[in-house]
Amino acid sequence: MISFLVCLAVLVAGYFIYGSIVDKVYGPDDRETPAVRINDGVDFVVMPRWKLFLIQLLNIAGLGPIYGALAGAQWGTSVFLWITLGTILAGGVHDFSVGFMSMRHDGASVSELTGMYLGNIMKTIMRVFSVVLLVMVGTVFAVGPAGLIALLIGNQGGTGLLTNTTFWLTLVLIYYFIATFVPIDKIIGKLYPVFGICLIVMAVGVGIGIFTHGYTIPEIQLSNLHPSNTPIWPMMFVSVACGAISGFHATQSPLMARCCRSEKESHMVFYGAMVCEGIIALVWAAAGSAVYAKTGGLTTGLTDMLANGQAACVYDICTKTMGGFGIVLAMLGVIACPITSGDTAFRSARLVVADWFKVDQKPYMKRLVLCVPLLLAGAFISQLNYGVVWRYFSWSNQTLAMIALWTASMYLFRNGRQYWLTAVPATFMSAVSVTYFFCAPECLHLSTVIAYPVGIIAAIAFLALFIYNTRRPAQHGEKQPVNHKKSA
Template identity: 70%
Template sequence: MISFLLCLALLIIGYFVYGKIVDNTFGPDDRETPAVRINDGVDYVVMPQWKLFLVQLLNIAGLGPIFGALQGALWGPVVFLWITFGTIFAGGVHDYFSGMMSERNDGASIAEVTGRYLGPVMQNIMRVFSVVLLIMVGTVFAVGPAGLIVTLCKNSGMSGLLTTTLFWLIIILVYYFIATFISIDAIIGKIYPVFGICLIIMAVGVIFGIFTNPAYTIPEIWANFGNMHPSGTPIWSFMFITVACGAISGFHSTQSPLMARCMKSEKQGHFVFYGAMVCEGVIALIWAAAGCALYTITDGKMAGLAEALAAGQSAAIYDVCAKTMGGVGIALAMIGVVICPVTSGDTAFRSARLTLADWLKIDQDSYANRLKLCIPVLGVGAFLGIGNALGFINYTVIWRYFSWTNQTLAMIVLWAASMYLFKEKKNYWITAVPATFMSA
């Protein structure tokens, strides 16, 4: 438990100390932000700082710091180190610069920002890469919740239309279309802060349940400093890729421009971008601790956790919440496994629309122009999702490579940030070092 508390303290200190170093290196000033200068009432809308933080947290988190952290805990408490130092020196830096570079470039999507600093070839690669990745993420985060809702309905004794995946998938896709099309402040800005708070409450409840139950003990890093994976899967580089969003995620770079278009001041960047990533790191640390503390360790291996995860990641979340919080935890778990993926899915489609808009130079002020992009983007997502629901399309194999592509995107963004700092004659090592690590 001491090692967990030390890592938690390091994350908090990292926000105030290293996060400020990163912020000072970039050098935010009092220039007019895109949200103030452009303010189209759709994508460029000024939001208060607290709302920016919570929306950013939910956009980048979803179930990432939960699923990834639980999977990462299969390697034992050594995962605490990657979550902690990865968040401070890589993830926070990545999210901060992806957001602030976008802000300095009129809220441009990450593909356009990358192209400006790494050249037109990389720009086109990133354009295609980003759109494909975002549509894939959005589609999977529609199919997954639809299946979970069906399971809940069946377990409640329901039958008929409400127990079909296709029905719920269509409902979710219709919502995605609406959320992607209308002003960011209409749904995302109003509802998502509530869900962001729920995500935080769920994590706090889990760790409180562990601390107050003498039956649960978080193992120490120094007593278990080794590979505890039941299958013997190597720590390098599988653990780093598996944890993904809990330490660093390229997907975040596609989401940060959404909030870069809504900031009133550049000086909000430290709290909104770096702060949200540190908060996600804390959430991931808590869930990794739960994975290590709640399940049986057999012969130095995380056998109990492996067995729990074998029943499905959603079932594992349900189990953790039930053990630590009882009935309240079960309710929060249901919100988590259904709402969190949906909130990441719709912002993924929104980011895809904006990436295409920047690429094709299509202004998004008018309804007609937004429809030109919403229809094909959601159309492809619907085709993939419905095809999967009907059993015609199986992209499980493709999804296996999501974590790899996710980390690759993060690497490219960090190199773009390094080039930005180099051109600005600033300390580029703060991005070049994690970029090199991610390239290894």
């Protein structure tokens, strides 16, 4: 229990201390932001900071800090360390970096930012990679809540169509189309702050319920408690995903970067939302560790429950820690959370494609042309095996985060700032991503004897390549940062 409380305190302190360091390194100023300078009434719309924070939290949270944290808890309470340190040193830095860079480049998407600082080849890779990831994310965040709604109604005695997952999946996808198509302040700007509050209250309720219902949160131990003896490295670091660092956030931060009145809002909106998500993930990891019994010191209870489906596990924890009105509130948060990330995933995909092909998004017919095929692709993927899609989503997540951090490192270097702030977590995430690709069952599935050294060598090679590029003279025609004049 002490470990949990210490990690919670470190997360809060990290927002104020390390978040301020990140803010100082990037140096936000009073220049006009894209929301003020462009303001097209569709995607570029000025909104208040408190609303931006809650929307950003919902956009990035999704199922990640809940499902991912529960999956990570299978390895034991060592997951507390990854959530805490990952959030402060990597995830918060990652989200702040992309949001800030996007504001400096007219609200550009992460794929366009990658092209500016890592070259056209990487831009093309990121365009394809990010669109595929976003459609997968939108699909995952449609199937998950549809299953939760059907389960909840079935457990309350409901029958027939209302307990059919396909029915709810269809309704969710229809809503996604509407939310992806309309201006950002019409649905997202009005409803999401309310759901954001519900999400925070839900996490607080589960956290308090752990203590009031007599559960004990175990202290941190570094040993592997996974019943299948699946290695902690790199599996846990990929499974937790959004609760520590997530490349999906790099696709979401530009949405709010297009709505910030001032660059000085970056600390609260981007870094702050990531810290809040880390706290939510910590609570759910603690719940998974405390509620379910261990067998022979292994997390068999949690693993067996997750085998029945992630939705069933979430419902069970809510029942055991809250009950009554609390469970309704908790399930509302768990359902609203992924839905409000799924629709912005498809919205981000639309904007990435629009930036790619230079399609003006103010005319509604041009938005419609992009929305329809993206949602049809999501509907097709929703029929595939959910577990497999989730695993590919998790790896894609961390790979995109790796690329975004290297992009930020080059941005900081070219602007004469402390690039080690992002280069260190970029190197770490390179090792995570490459190692996972070589040893994961859904990837190459090679022995860890091969995967471990390959991952380390690849991370060192990426770092060496980056350092080489900081030492060489600037090449003729190389893309340089765009620095708009400060407003008077």
